Amino acid sequence: MFESTAGLIGSTPSLTLALQQGDSLTLVGWWKMLVLILPFAGWGWYVSSILDKHAARFNLPREKFNTVHLFVALGAILLAVLLPMKGMVAFIVALAVLTVILLADILIFISVHNKDERTPEKFRINFIESITKPSEDSKAKKSKKAAAALAGKVEYAIKSPDKSLVPVPLADSPEFPVRVAAEALLQKMLISRATQVELVPTGKDNTYRPQFLVDGIPSQGDAIPGPDALKIMDFWKGAAKLDLAERRKKLQAEVTFEKDELKRKLRVTSQGVQAGMRLMLMIDPDKAVVRGIGEMGLLDAQKAEIEALVTNTGGLVLVAAPADGGRTTTFYTVIRMHDAYTSNVQTIEMDPQATLEGVKQNKFDQYAEGPEYGTTVRSLLRRDPDVLGVAELPDANTAKEAAKADFDRCRIYVCVKADNAQQALQGWVKLVGDPELAAKGLRGVISQKLLRKLCNNCKAGYAPTPDMLKKLGLPEGGVKQLFKKGGQVMVKDKVQTCPACDGGGYFGQEGAFEVVTLTDGDRSLIKAGDWNGLKLELRKRKVPTLQQAALRKAVDGITSVEEVIRVTTEQAAPAPAPAAAPAAAPAPAAVAKK
Numbered sequence: 001m002f003e004s005t006a007g008l009i010g011s012t013p014s015l016t017l018a019l020q021q022g023d024s025l026t027l028v029g030w031w032k033m034l035v036l037i038l039p040f041a042g043w044g045w046y047v048s049s050i051l052d053k054h055a056a057r058f059n060l061p062r063e064k065f066n067t068v069h070l071f072v073a074l075g076a077i078l079l080a081v082l083l084p085m086k087g088m089v090a091f092i093v094a095l096a097v098l099t100v101i102l103l104a105d106i107l108i109f110i111s112v113h114n115k116d117e118r119t120p121e122k123f124r125i126n127f128i129e130s131i132t133k134p135s136e137d138s139k140a141k142k143s144k145k146a147a148a149a150l151a152g153k154v155e156y157a158i159k160s161p162d163k164s165l166v167p168v169p170l171a172d173s174p175e176f177p178v179r180v181a182a183e184a185l186l187q188k189m190l191i192s193r194a195t196q197v198e199l200v201p202t203g204k205d206n207t208y209r210p211q212f213l214v215d216g217i218p219s220q221g222d223a224i225p226g227p228d229a230l231k232i233m234d235f236w237k238g239a240a241k242l243d244l245a246e247r248r249k250k251l252q253a254e255v256t257f258e259k260d261e262l263k264r265k266l267r268v269t270s271q272g273v274q275a276g277m278r279l280m281l282m283i284d285p286d287k288a289v290v291r292g293i294g295e296m297g298l299l300d301a302q303k304a305e306i307e308a309l310v311t312n313t314g315g316l317v318l319v320a321a322p323a324d325g326g327r328t329t330t331f332y333t334v335i336r337m338h339d340a341y342t343s344n345v346q347t348i349e350m351d352p353q354a355t356l357e358g359v360k361q362n363k364f365d366q367y368a369e370g371p372e373y374g375t376t377v378r379s380l381l382r383r384d385p386d387v388l389g390v391a392e393l394p395d396a397n398t399a400k401e402a403a404k405a406d407f408d409r410c411r412i413y414v415c416v417k418a419d420n421a422q423q424a425l426q427g428w429v430k431l432v433g434d435p436e437l438a439a440k441g442l443r444g445v446i447s448q449k450l451l452r453k454l455c456n457n458c459k460a461g462y463a464p465t466p467d468m469l470k471k472l473g474l475p476e477g478g479v480k481q482l483f484k485k486g487g488q489v490m491v492k493d494k495v496q497t498c499p500a501c502d503g504g505g506y507f508g509q510e511g512a513f514e515v516v517t518l519t520d521g522d523r524s525l526i527k528a529g530d531w532n533g534l535k536l537e538l539r540k541r542k543v544p545t546l547q548q549a550a551l552r553k554a555v556d557g558i559t560s561v562e563e564v565i566r567v568t569t570e571q572a573a574p575a576p577a578p579a580a581a582p583a584a585a586p587a588p589a590a591v592a593k594k
Contacts, residue, residue: 035095036095036098039095039098039099039102040073040098040102042102043073043102043103043105043106046106047066047069047105047106047109050125051065051069051106051109051110051113051125052065052066054113054119054123054125055113056491056492057123057457057489057491057499058113058116058119058123058457058489058500059457059458059489060113060116060119065109065112068109069105069109072101072102072105073102073105075101076097076098076101076102077098079097079098079101106127107127110125110127113125119456119457123499123500153180154168154176154179154180154183155183155187155259156183156186156257156258156259157257157258157259158239158255158256158257158258159255159256159257159258160239160240160241160255161240161241161253161254161255162241166238166239166255178228178231178232178235179235181228181231181232182232182235182236185197185199185210185232185281186257186266186281188210188212188221189212189281189283190283192212192214192219192502193214193215193502194212194213194214194283195213195214195282195283195288196212196213196280196281196282196283197210197211197212197213197221197280197281198210198211198213198278198279198280198281199211199224199229199232199233199278199279199280200273200278201226201273201275201276201277201278202223202275203275206225206226207223207224207225207226207229208223208224208225208226208229208230208276209221209222209223209224210222210224213324214504215452215504215506215507215508215509216324216450216452216509217452226276230276230277232279233270233277233279236255236268236270236279236281237251237268237270237279239255239268240253240254240255240268241253242268242270246270247272247277248271248272249271249272249367250269250270250271250351250367251269251270251271252267252268252269252270252351253267253268254266254267254268254285255268264283264284265283265284265285265286266281266282266283267280267281267282267285268280268281269281269282285353285354286353286354286355288329288353289328289329289332289353289354290329290332290336290354290356291329291333292333293306293307293333293337296329296330296333296510296511296513297451297510297511297512297513297553298511298513298515299513299544299549299552301544302513302515302544302549305444305515305517306334306337306446306515307337308517309334309443309444309446309515309517310334310337310338312443313386313387313411314407314408314409314410314411314443315407315411315412315441315442315443315444316402316403316405316407316411316412316413316414316441316442316443317334317411317412317413317414317442317443317444317445317446318413318414318415318416318418318421318424318425318428318442318444318445318446318447319331319334319413319414319415319416319446320415320416320417320418320420320421320423320424320445320446320447320448321417321418321447321448321449322417322418322419322449323417324450325448325449325450326448326449326450326509326511327415327417327448328353328391328415329511330446330448330511331389331391331413331415332353332354332356334413334446335347335356335359335387335389335413336356336357336359338386338387338411340356340357340358340359341358343386343387344360344383344384344385344386344387345358345359345360345385345386345387345389346359346360346361346362346380346383346385346387346388346389347359347360347361347362347388347389347390347391348362348364348373348376348377348380348388348389348390348391349361349362349363349364349389349391349392350363350364350365350366350373350391350392351391352391362376362380364376372395372397373392373394373395373397373398374395374397374398374400374401375397375401377390377398377401377402378401378404381401381402381405381406381410384409384410385410386409386410386411387410387411387412387413388405388410388411388412388413389412389413389415390402390412390413390414390415391415392415393414393415393416393431395431396431396432396433399414399428399431399432399438400431400432400433400434400437402414403432403434403437403438403440403441404437405441407440407441412441414428416428418447420447420514420545420546421445421447421514421516421546422531422534422535424445424447425442425445425526425531425534426531428442429526429529435526435527435528435529436527438526438527439523439524439526439527440523442518442523442526443517443518444515444516444517444518445514445515445516445518446513446514446515446516447513447514447515447516447546448511448512448513448514448546449511449512449546449550449567449568450509450510450511450512450567451509451510451511451512451550451553451558451559451563451564451567452506452508452509452559452563453506453507453508453509453510453558453559454483454484454485454505454506454507454557454558454559454560454563455485455486455487455498455500455501455504455505455506455507456500456507457489457498457499457500457501457507458485458486458487458488458489458498458500458501458505459483459484459485459486459505459557459560460483460484460485460486461481461482461483461557462481462482462483462484463480463481463482464479464481464482468561472551472561473551474551474555479555481557482554482555482557482560482561483554483557483560484505484560484561484562485504485505485506485560485562486498486505487501487503487504487505488503506563510553510558510559512546512549512550512553512564512567512568513546513549514543514544514545514546514549515543515544516538516543521537522534522537522538525537546568547564547568550564550567550568551564
């Protein structure tokens with residue numbers, strides 16, 4: 001008898017094969033073969049059912065991945081077989097080596113899949129969850145079924161600001177359908193990726209209509225009869241412990257909603273409007289406005305410019321954007337860039353959107369009796385803060401008080417509604433009323449708009465024509481490929497709606513910025529009202545305009561040319577008070593470099 005020394009074979013004889021001259025070879029026992037098949041079976045199921053389907057779903061290189069998987073499996077077999085050991089110990093070691101290699105292959109590829117930019121965050125693979133919970137496809141189907149069958153069913157545990165649980169009414173009570181309808185509004189937000197929903201009167205037939213905000217674009221839901229809409233509003237107000245009798249003043253509080261492992265915050269805001277009452281629900285409001293400087297979408301040169309503005313203390317910086325243009329996020333970001341533990345950093349806000357660690361946030365109640373907003377700003381400046389953030393600019397008096405500050409001792413950030421940097425400056429000068437006073441303290445302007453980002457899973461590339469490049473102000477031949485929205489993907493030779501963006505073609509938003517540091521010469525031009533001269537001076541210094549920064553994002557494949565045109569040519573809301581009309585967006589003569 002010839003006994004093999006291979007790790008997988010061992011020394012236990014169970015099956016012999018006759019060889020020439022009477023020799024025989026002892027092969028592995030049947031039960032050992034069965035045990036060895038188990039890790040391969042589990043590995044094969046995971047690779048084919050989870051990793052391969054995930055790669056197909058998000059256009060990852062399936063053939064490349066599967067080739068590597070096969071080589072890893074072959075290497076695992078060879079390594080286990082060639083172990084220079086005998087007996088049962090050899091079999092156990094070989095089995096362990098085989099299992100470790102196959103498991104490492106899975107975990108490495110999970111990491112590769114999750115790090116790929118084409119995989120949205122919510123679709124990243126969790127190894128434990130993927131083997132203990134349903135797949136994303138089955139979860140999506142169940143979610144749709146749940147949405148369709150939501151009537152007559154309560155889905156969430158809702159907790160008031162005091163952490164008390166909002167009781168679920170009895171199924172046969174008149175309050176139960178109201179609870180179900182209120183949760184249906186929330187469920188629709190989650191399914192559509194909406195960050196907020198507003199329930200507002202239509203002005204017709206005493207009806208209300210929900211307006212969902214998805215990636216900055218509003219979409220309307222089905223109309224709701226007035227009496228039913230008011231009951232839904234009262235439910236959410238009651239859950240938030242707000243005064244149900246108050247139909248005029250702005251009321252706001254936060255609740256939490258939970259379901260299984262899901263736990264999210266929900267800000268409830270009610271306010272009286274001309275045709276009735278408006279209710280707004282916003283999911284995770286803190287996360288929407290608190291970001292790091294590197295998460296904003298700034299070009300590298302613009303990021304360095306803001307960092308320099310923050311470092312050079314003193315003076316006044318305008319933070320400008322149209323309504324819902326990301327102004328609060330940028331305002332909070334620059335405030336947080338100051339060290340609130342070594343400096344006296346304060347803000348004055350009518351509606352704080354998040355808690356800033358170490359910062360004294362002064363809330364101004366516009367309904368309470370007492371000093372006006374501008375007077376409160378003056379009072380705060382007299383307390384000698386190192387940094388003061390003015391979140392709103394409601395009137396000329398506030399602008400004048402901020403312009404009179406001691407800029408040798410204090411840095412002030414003032415938020416304004418404006419379409420671009422020049423419009424912000426013009427509106428500021430007009431509000432102050434004195435060009436010399438308005439220009440004296442100015443140190444810079446940070447202006448922005450929000451662009452929708454293309455879905456990395458389904459965006460489609462194309463070669464731009466020379467005529468298109470010329471219209472965009474791009475050099476002919478300098479840009480080989482641009483991208484447009486897709487909305488569909490190919491899975492097993494079948495066209496399917498993109499699961500990441502649900503067919504919309506866009507996923508998320510990013511800022512396009514215009515950052516201007518003002519010099520003494522710039523302030524002289526502002527004082528003289530020479531706006532064309534200021535524009536020419538900034539062009540000489542090659543300061544990227546907002547439009548050029550947005551176009552850079554299209555060249556980099558972050559967004560589409562269509563989205564750049566939509567955002568940069570869109571007329572924004574006017575600046576507070578009768579500011580100058582929005583200036584026309586300059587032609588993108590050149591794309592700003594990162």
